[in-house]
Amino acid sequence: MPTIDVEAAAYHQAGHAVADLHFGFRANPLALAADAFHCLGHAQRLDGKDYRDANGQVDPQQVGNAVIVWLAGSAAEREYSQAATVHPADWAKATDVLASLGPHQSFPGWQHQAREFVKQNWKAIQMVATDLLENNALDGTELEMIVSIANQEKDARANLIRYRELTGKKQTRQFCSPAEI
Numbered sequence: 001m002p003t004i005d006v007e008a009a010a011y012h013q014a015g016h017a018v019a020d021l022h023f024g025f026r027a028n029p030l031a032l033a034a035d036a037f038h039c040l041g042h043a044q045r046l047d048g049k050d051y052r053d054a055n056g057q058v059d060p061q062q063v064g065n066a067v068i069v070w071l072a073g074s075a076a077e078r079e080y081s082q083a084a085t086v087h088p089a090d091w092a093k094a095t096d097v098l099a100s101l102g103p104h105q106s107f108p109g110w111q112h113q114a115r116e117f118v119k120q121n122w123k124a125i126q127m128v129a130t131d132l133l134e135n136n137a138l139d140g141t142e143l144e145m146i147v148s149i150a151n152q153e154k155d156a157r158a159n160l161i162r163y164r165e166l167t168g169k170k171q172t173r174q175f176c177s178p179a180e181i
């Protein structure tokens with residue numbers, strides 16, 4: 001049986017990953033490792049660039065989205081376990097990104113937005129965390145497919161089952177049948 005820390009870590013990772021997908025950042029694989037709060041590779045743009053547009057101007061929308069991605073891990077953990085900690089490395093990343101908008105940024109406002117994001121996307125976060133706890137790792141395609149299932153897209157479950165069959169990955173209890181249970 002997983003300990004409560006592993007479960008909290010799964011929700012934490014799921015919060016980052018669902019936010020990545022929601023805001024159009026890269027879907028990097030997740031793994032439940034011993035150092036489960038060592039969060040890497042989130043809020044990365046698909047084109048590999050930073051948060052500037054073609055003219056070198058900072059895009060405030062992109063920056064805001066990235067801040068929410070970095071705060072969504074701890075926000076998901078908080079929603080799951082009521083623990084109100086923000087991991088220092090995530091905080092540092094969020095602060096770093098936010099600094100590109102200039103001084104005097106309101107962190108409580110961003111934390112509030114991250115919590116709202118987590119509440120609105122809780123079904124997807126729960127599904128990702130549950131699968132991560134069962135299989136210990138999810139690739140980017142599985143993540144995208146699970147979010148599609150949460151969004152009730154047509155054939156999403158069947159697509160995930162087929163993808164796992166074709167790639168030799170383990171099916172999970174919550175998605176082993178193509179029909180809604």
Ligand SMILES: [Zn+2]
Pocket residue numbers: 012016037039073074087090
């Ligand atoms: Zn994190």
